[in-house]
Amino acid sequence: xxxxxxxxxxxxxxxxxxxxxxxxxxxxxxxxxxxxxxxxxxxxxxxxxxxxxxxxxxxxxxxxxxxxxxxxxxxxxxxxxxxxxxxxxxxxxxxxxxxxxxxxxxxxxxxxxxxxxxxxxxxxxxxxxxxxxxxxxxxxxxxxxxxxxxxxxxxxxxxxxxxxxxxxxxxxxxxxxxxxxxxxxxxxxxxxxxxxxxxxxxxxxxxxxxxxxxxxxxxxxxxxxxxxxxxxxxxxxxxxxxxxxxxxxxxxxxxxxxxxxxxxxxxxxxxxxxxxxxxxxxxxxxxxxxxxxxxxxxxxxxxxxxxxxxxxxxxxxxxxxxxxxxxxxxxxxxxxxxxxxxxxxxxxxxxxxxxxxxxxxxxxxxxxxxxxxxxxxxxxxxxxxxxxxxxxxxxxxxxxxxxxxxxxxxxxxxxxxxxxxxxxxxxxxxxxxxxxxxxxxxxxxxxxxxxxxxxxxxxxxxxxxxxxxxxxxxxxxxxxxxxxxxxxxxxxxxxxxxxxxxxxxxxxxxxxxxxxxxxxxxxxxxxxxxxxxxxxxxxxxxxxxxxxxxxxxxxxxxxxxxxxxxxxxxxxxxxxxxxxxxxxxxx
Amino acid sequence: xxxxxxxxxxxxxxxxxxxxxxxxxxxxxxxxxxxxxxxxxxxxxxxxxxxxxxxxxxxxxxxxxxxxxxxxxxxxxxxxxxxxxxxxxxxxxxxxxxxxxxxxxxxxxxxxxxxxxxxxxxxxxxxxxxxxxxxxxxxxxxxxxxxxxxxxxxxxxxxxxxxxxxxxxxxxxxxxxxxxxxxxxxxxxxxxxxxxxxxxxxxxxxxxxxxxxxxxxxxxxxxxxxxxxxxxxxxxxxxxxxxxxxxxxxxxxxxxxxxxxxxxxxxxxxxxxxxxxxxxxxxxxxxxxxxxxxxxxxxxxxxxxxxxxxxxxxxxxx
Numbered sequence: 001x002x003x004x005x006x007x008x009x010x011x012x013x014x015x016x017x018x019x020x021x022x023x024x025x026x027x028x029x030x031x032x033x034x035x036x037x038x039x040x041x042x043x044x045x046x047x048x049x050x051x052x053x054x055x056x057x058x059x060x061x062x063x064x065x066x067x068x069x070x071x072x073x074x075x076x077x078x079x080x081x082x083x084x085x086x087x088x089x090x091x092x093x094x095x096x097x098x099x100x101x102x103x104x105x106x107x108x109x110x111x112x113x114x115x116x117x118x119x120x121x122x123x124x125x126x127x128x129x130x131x132x133x134x135x136x137x138x139x140x141x142x143x144x145x146x147x148x149x150x151x152x153x154x155x156x157x158x159x160x161x162x163x164x165x166x167x168x169x170x171x172x173x174x175x176x177x178x179x180x181x182x183x184x185x186x187x188x189x190x191x192x193x194x195x196x197x198x199x200x201x202x203x204x205x206x207x208x209x210x211x212x213x214x215x216x217x218x219x220x221x222x223x224x225x226x227x228x229x230x231x232x233x234x235x236x237x238x239x240x241x242x243x244x245x246x247x248x249x250x251x252x253x254x255x256x257x258x259x260x261x262x263x264x265x266x267x268x269x270x271x272x273x274x275x276x277x278x279x280x281x282x283x284x285x286x287x288x289x290x291x292x293x294x295x296x297x298x299x300x301x302x303x304x305x306x307x308x309x310x311x312x313x314x315x316x317x318x319x320x321x322x323x324x325x326x327x328x329x330x331x332x333x334x335x336x337x338x339x340x341x342x343x344x345x346x347x348x349x350x351x352x353x354x355x356x357x358x359x360x361x362x363x364x365x366x367x368x369x370x371x372x373x374x375x376x377x378x379x380x381x382x383x384x385x386x387x388x389x390x391x392x393x394x395x396x397x398x399x400x401x402x403x404x405x406x407x408x409x410x411x412x413x414x415x416x417x418x419x420x421x422x423x424x425x426x427x428x429x430x431x432x433x434x435x436x437x438x439x440x441x442x443x444x445x446x447x448x449x450x451x452x453x454x455x456x457x458x459x460x461x462x463x464x465x466x467x468x469x470x471x472x473x474x475x476x477x478x479x480x481x482x483x484x485x486x487x488x489x490x491x492x493x494x495x496x497x498x499x500x501x502x503x504x505x506x507x508x509x510x511x512x513x514x515x516x517x518x519x520x521x522x523x524x525x526x527x528x529x530x531x532x533x534x535x536x537x538x539x540x541x542x543x544x545x546x547x548x549x550x551x552x553x554x555x556x557x558x559x560x561x562x563x564x565x566x567x568x569x570x571x572x573x574x575x576x577x578x579x580x581x582x583x584x585x586x587x
Numbered sequence: 588x589x590x591x592x593x594x595x596x597x598x599x600x601x602x603x604x605x606x607x608x609x610x611x612x613x614x615x616x617x618x619x620x621x622x623x624x625x626x627x628x629x630x631x632x633x634x635x636x637x638x639x640x641x642x643x644x645x646x647x648x649x650x651x652x653x654x655x656x657x658x659x660x661x662x663x664x665x666x667x668x669x670x671x672x673x674x675x676x677x678x679x680x681x682x683x684x685x686x687x688x689x690x691x692x693x694x695x696x697x698x699x700x701x702x703x704x705x706x707x708x709x710x711x712x713x714x715x716x717x718x719x720x721x722x723x724x725x726x727x728x729x730x731x732x733x734x735x736x737x738x739x740x741x742x743x744x745x746x747x748x749x750x751x752x753x754x755x756x757x758x759x760x761x762x763x764x765x766x767x768x769x770x771x772x773x774x775x776x777x778x779x780x781x782x783x784x785x786x787x788x789x790x791x792x793x794x795x796x797x798x799x800x801x802x803x804x805x806x807x808x809x810x811x812x813x814x815x816x817x818x819x820x821x822x823x824x825x826x827x828x829x830x831x832x833x834x835x836x837x838x839x840x841x842x843x844x845x846x847x848x849x850x851x852x853x854x855x856x857x858x859x860x861x862x863x864x865x866x867x868x869x870x871x872x873x874x875x876x877x878x879x880x881x882x883x884x885x886x887x888x889x890x891x892x893x894x895x896x897x898x899x900x901x902x903x904x905x
Contacts, residue, residue, distance in 0.1 A: 086755055175639065181629060271753060272751075294751070299734060307741070309749060470624065489626065
């Protein structure tokens with residue numbers, strides 16, 4: 001009996017070890033795009049900051065397309081495949097429903113089958129998709145979408161305003177437990193419906209079969225992408241829908257009825273997803289009849305590209321990988337900035353970080369370039385504002401915080417932190433000690449720790465790293481049990497950062513508070529026109545750049561390796577490859 | 588015998604209860620839940636979702652709820668896969684099982700043959716070489732052999748596929764499908780076999796050496812039986828007895844999945860699913876699957892004891 005129990009316990013123990021050892025590593029260098037089911041951007045197209053090829057210090061191309069040097073090297077496995085595109089992905093979860101999917105790979109599959117009302121264009125602005133156009137009222141509260149009258153679902157039934165209304169209703173249902181948070185749309189009557197006080201949503205008005213109007217209660221740049229999201233067939237997904245009971249819909253996850261260019265033919269869990277052209281697709285049909293998502297592994301992704309078994313895949317960006325892929329000769333390599341950034345947060349609830357001079361000193365006193373280059377080998381930039389350089393809202397800010405120990409020492413002296421007898425700075429009898437909470441395994445933390453320890457020691461600061469699993473770090477961040485920590489944010493197309501930097505921001509658990517920032521963030525949300533919002537965000541970034549809620553670290557790169565036989569992709573950090581499925585062809 | 592089985596089954600009840608408590612505590616006390624690392628939704632929405640998922644309940648209540656549902660045959664819904672835990676386990680488990688079974692059969696066959704031969708030729712050249720080889724195979728890390736084999740057989744020689752379980756875009760059925768899966772299975776099954784064959788060979792060798800020294804083997808030889816008959820009929824059958832116990836303990840392993848190899852070879856097994864579930868804190872899936880393995884372990888032990896008694900008349904189950 002004792003033996004038995006101990007062997008059973010063994011099973012549990014193994015899981016426990018895994019639990020502590022293998023957390024989800026946050027951001028870091030892995031090529032793991034995150035699903036942004038609710039992309040937000042601006043209403044009207046504006047002058048965009050198109051990504052321009054910039055050269056990194058070592059003379060490597062870290063942005064743009066590196067063309068295949070010798071397409072004739074293409075293996076027969078690939079060139080013999082005349083009617084099929086094979087895209088390598090991590091295993092999808094099999095949730096092929098645009099309102100329930102969470103992983104980026106489910107999103108890749110689902111968006112080959114579903115169109116939204118609107119799409120995010122290459123420059124992060126919005127473009128028509130199922131909706132041919134949309135109007136916003138003068139008071140910026142009412143949105144009217146005009147649907148393409150030819151739009152149909154893949155079973156041939158027409159797509160109408162009723163289907164749009166149904167989808168929005170479901171998103172507001174009490175039992176909806178998918179990842180989309182509709183609250184920032186402020187749809188009139190949405191809360192009443194969720195609470196069961198109304199049987200329909202007051203703010204949804206079907207004007208005719210192809211026109212729908214939404215009324216909101218508050219101006220919000222995030223309303224448009226939420227209201228202009230995906231459309232489910234009411235006849236198919238709404239069969240048996242009763243307010244407050246959506247459980248049935250999950251059974252349809254692997255039997256999707258879409259409205260996009262492709263339709264599902266076969267899903268083999270953990271192996272592949274096969275799609276073929278949707279015969280009922282209303283717009284220009286794709287020129288490649290079959291599309292297959294093939295599950296590849298992190299370890300053999302490049303080998304699958306090399307043998308031609310897959311046509312394209314996302315590979316972790318570093319010098320070794322880029323050189324290897326270039327060496328194959330027949331791949332086009334598309335490198336673009338990741339829409340997000342890495343940062344080191346301060347715990348603003350701790351007195352030692354309340355003085356901006358101290359925060360600035362810690363930025364000047366850290367060799368960020370060495371850290372970033374150690375991890376990304378030239379495929380990341382050191383940043384000084386929390387925005388992607390390709391965003392329309394990006395504005396440069398004056399302080400570059402180049403590594404300067406002397407300047408950092410001066411700032412610390414000015415802030416009242418004097419070097420004590422043991423070489424450690426102190427103020428009011430308190431030693432300057434930094435408890436750095438770091439997730440592990442994480443290559444960025446592996447680079448930060450030795451460099452920060454050395455740099456901060458030279459400043460007279462005791463830097464104490466504490467490595468733990470990612471979820472534990474999140475818990476410490478939430479409870480405030482840290483001095484500094486490294487994390488990364490993924491961004492959406494809209495520049496609003498209220499959640500992160502506002503005093504009451506829902507993601508601001510580091511306790512940052514700056515009245516001027518609060519005011520600018522609120523001001524940025526009162527307008528929908530990018531041209532009017534631009535100066536507000538320029539001011540915001542200037543303020544954040546001087547006040548430093550975080551030490552801003554880097555923006556890294558993403559990369560698609562694409563077989564040169566596939567032509568026509570035009571990708572950007574905002575525009576995913578699936579938006580080009582109808583534009584590409586096999587050479 | 589039946590009385591013994593009934594008693595053992597009764598005894599497993601407190602074990603299962605104990606294990607279920609340990610499982611709940613281990614997973615629920617770990618920091619974070621399915622929603623913690625989701626940076627895209629507000630805290631209010633997280634609170635709503637925690638309520639829908641039942642994650643806001645205190646651990647004892649969560650535990651009782653879970654047990655109550657299990658009693659009704661419901662392991663709950665996976666949060667990551669948005670479908671019932673039993674469906675998720677069924678979808679991926681058999682892929683792991685086929686791979687593990689093939690590797691198990693080959694490793695036992697090879698280990699048995701090599702073990703017996705090196706036992707009969709103890710300290711010979713053959714014995715020494717085999718010892719070195721099996722220990723070498725056992726000591727190499729699986730990811731290393733795996734990647735090396737992919738390089739040799741898939742990239743350089745182009746004999747075998749790089750990964751996966753079936754040819755991409757194929758629609759084979761029947762025998763063609765089996766052959767296709769077989770082709771994809773060669774590399775991962777070889778690596779799995781290499782890893783386990785070492786210790787098994789040593790085990791069989793020792794067991795055989797012990798038996799060969801027994802009096803009844805000497806008697807058999809004295810009767811003038813051929814050496815082949817002595818070894819394979821009289822000695823081997825007794826040397827095989829410990830295999831029953833070993834096989835009983837292998838039972839959960841057959842279904843648990845090989846995490847590292849499944850990852851390297853993109854094999855759609857349950858090992859990788861389990862690892863992912865740990866990363867995202869998919870409690871229903873983690874707890875359900877761990878519970879399933881625990882019960883298999885208990886069954887495996889029971890079967891081993893029962894079959895051992897059936898095979899060896901010296902053992903009495905009372």
